[in-house]
Amino acid sequence: MNIEPKQHIASIDHYTGVRENERYAISQFYEQDNPEGAILAQQIQGESYVAAGYVYPSALDELGRLQPELDRSRGDNVEYYIAAAKHPEMSPRNMGSLRVITIPEGGSLEDLAAYRYSKDILSDEVELLLQSLIAEHGREGVKEICALAKTNEATSLVSFELLREITQAAIREKSEEKWLITFTSHAHDVFMRRYGASVMQQVGEPVPVDVGDERTSDELRLVPTLIDPGHLLENILHDIQTTRVVTEKIRLSNTLVFMADGLNESDIPAEVLEYIQRIKETKQQKAAA
Amino acid sequence: MTLEARLGKLTQDRIGWQQPTHYKLDGTADGDFDSLLDSNYVSVIDPIEEIIDDLSELRHPNIQTDIAARAQYRSRLADLGLSYGEWVHLPWSRTVVRYPEQQDHRDLRTFRNQHLVTAEEQGTLNEASIAVFGLSVGSNITDQLVQSGIGDTYVLGDFDRLSPTNLNRIRASMGQVGLRKVDIMARKISEIDPYITQHHLHEGYTDAANDVLDRVQPNIIIEEVDDLSTKARLRAYAAKHATPLVMVTDLGEKSIIDVERHDLEEVKPFNGKVSQGLFEDLIADELSEKEKRSALMKIAGMRHVSPRIIESAMDQNRTLGGLPQLGATAVAGASLANTATREILLGRKMKSGSYVQSPQRSLKTQRPTTLKQDLRTYQKFLQFLKS
Numbered sequence: 002m003n004i005e006p007k008q009h010i011a012s013i014d015h016y017t018g019v020r021e022n023e024r025y026a027i028s029q030f031y032e033q034d035n036p037e038g039a040i041l042a043q044q045i046q047g048e049s050y051v052a053a054g055y056v057y058p059s060a061l062d063e064l065g066r067l068q069p070e071l072d073r074s075r076g077d078n079v080e081y082y083i084a085a086a087k088h089p090e091m092s093p094r095n096m097g098s099l100r101v102i103t104i105p106e107g108g109s110l111e112d113l114a115a116y117r118y119s120k121d122i123l124s125d126e127v128e129l130l131l132q133s134l135i136a137e138h139g140r141e142g143v144k145e146i147c148a149l150a151k152t153n154e155a156t157s158l159v160s161f162e163l164l165r166e167i168t169q170a171a172i173r174e175k176s177e178e179k180w181l182i183t184f185t186s187h188a189h190d191v192f193m194r195r196y197g198a199s200v201m202q203q204v205g206e207p208v209p210v211d212v213g214d215e216r217t218s219d220e221l222r223l224v225p226t227l228i229d230p231g232h233l234l235e236n237i238l239h240d241i242q243t244t245r246v247v248t249e250k251i252r253l254s255n256t257l258v259f260m261a262d263g264l265n266e267s268d269i270p271a272e273v274l275e276y277i278q279r280i281k282e283t284k285q286q287k288a289a290a
Numbered sequence: 291m292t293l294e295a296r297l298g299k300l301t302q303d304r305i306g307w308q309q310p311t312h313y314k315l316d317g318t319a320d321g322d323f324d325s326l327l328d329s330n331y332v333s334v335i336d337p338i339e340e341i342i343d344d345l346s347e348l349r350h351p352n353i354q355t356d357i358a359a360r361a362q363y364r365s366r367l368a369d370l371g372l373s374y375g376e377w378v379h380l381p382w383s384r385t386v387v388r389y390p391e392q393q394d395h396r397d398l399r400t401f402r403n404q405h406l407v408t409a410e411e412q413g414t415l416n417e418a419s420i421a422v423f424g425l426s427v428g429s430n431i432t433d434q435l436v437q438s439g440i441g442d443t444y445v446l447g448d449f450d451r452l453s454p455t456n457l458n459r460i461r462a463s464m465g466q467v468g469l470r471k472v473d474i475m476a477r478k479i480s481e482i483d484p485y486i487t488q489h490h491l492h493e494g495y496t497d498a499a500n501d502v503l504d505r506v507q508p509n510i511i512i513e514e515v516d517d518l519s520t521k522a523r524l525r526a527y528a529a530k531h532a533t534p535l536v537m538v539t540d541l542g543e544k545s546i547i548d549v550e551r552h553d554l555e556e557v558k559p560f561n562g563k564v565s566q567g568l569f570e571d572l573i574a575d576e577l578s579e580k581e582k583r584s585a586l587m588k589i590a591g592m593r594h595v596s597p598r599i600i601e602s603a604m605d606q607n608r609t610l611g612g613l614p615q616l617g618a619t620a621v622a623g624a625s626l627a628n629t630a631t632r633e634i635l636l637g638r639k640m641k642s643g644s645y646v647q648s649p650q651r652s653l654k655t656q657r658p659t660t661l662k663q664d665l666r667t668y669q670k671f672l673q674f675l676k677s
Binding site: 124125126127129130132133135136137138139175177179199202204227229232233236 | 544580591592593594595596597647648650651654655656657661662664665668669671672
């Protein structure tokens, strides 16, 4: 496996906003526009999935990518995101990636791997909701977020920065798209702690995948989850306001500040903005004291 | 007589619709016209100047080269005096209005369609016979069809009367509340074009209505009734007589139009949304409330029903007719029906099927409910359907 960081992505860094806390430069592209970048993202995924124990090294090809039949998120309708370390003191191999799948023209929910994995265990109301989202907003009504991965040198921060990037894009565009994500059970727990139950709408029981395939772990379970990125900030705030657990309130408040970092005030709902300003004032007062 | 009694009597005297009387002031029946003016309180509207202006433009459109011809044409029309056109008594409004001659009137009121709709196409559209059942959503469709110059014969069916809650989607006024919906539509048609022939079915679609339909042989049936059994029976009639049927369903802001080309092919019941067995049960009207709800959802397409409509349906346990409807959607749906009707009448491509128009999709508007709320609503609704 040979990951050459930044080699294929330095020229396509597209983020121009200002964030107080940002450790990664994020690039976005389609495979057909940047095939080398796609290989890099697929290599990050291969490294990440082996390290996490989801697949065994035998699942990878000679370039360190998942064998094509195990990677169900490739194609013209797949948008790649790569996060590369921004600061010189960080390892150049400190990277992460994710992908966004849009239903292709004339396609259906069946074009989303996450839907195919989980459709048999989705309840009728979830199925109805997904169909109604497509009926109301077209094929862009439901997208899949997948292949969230990081190199061994990176921490989970890279995944949060990647999710922040695409969430903020949805907020800025006032997008009505909803995301269907199949998290591994472990990742689901991590994100649930960070974002709260209102953001992470679990819509089915964990589902096993690739059972019987010797290249993959039989322990792997995917948790189908729906996220409404356009209302993510309000949903975090809702959980902050309703939880009685102080540590949870603090953790969610930190997530809220992190997720809003870099958005224009006009893009942030008034009640969220007010809450964030209160947090910042409190911090300043404590620092001054 | 007390004031209350007088008011009561005057209320009863209200005229819904009566066949307008046409007068030709060419000397043959002027006496009748004199009597009308003498015996009734009528106001007279004579827009002859505007008629002459527009007719001269219509007949001599090239103003640069035909100034003399236009002047001559104007003078010829003016010379006809009172004998030009027809004086039409509209009893419900106590007015007498001078209309242009029949062909002139048709040409004038479709003048601005010219080129978008060719003269030959307009002629075909003018001659159509249309049957409309259900005059809530159907009133908007009829409005647009008549305005577009489609149809010289209309069958209007509805048993209902206008209520104040209809005013958000039926283009009517408070002064018409209590009138039969058929009469309100009939008035409007007569006022737009008194030459249009009308047949009224005040009981809606009953067995007796078949006689009228058999006689008129409509080119298209517009079905906008609430009752599921009636919907099914109208489809059975359309299939038997190979008559195309168009239905628009308003779901929140979304319009769904069903086109059924019974004239071209064998169409499965409700475009295949219900089975043959269920269709026959609907015709027999032997379904329980639960079965009706389920059938209704199949016909509407459950995925198109917004959570807010669902909340309303469950909250009130309402019938289809009592569900919330938006006036803007009624108009948008009517416009779809207008286009479909035109294409069918002109023999152009208009396939059987369900077509959806969603302003949210076009304008990328915001869904007013959250994921969590939607999931809860759908869950409750699915239980409700099973209950």
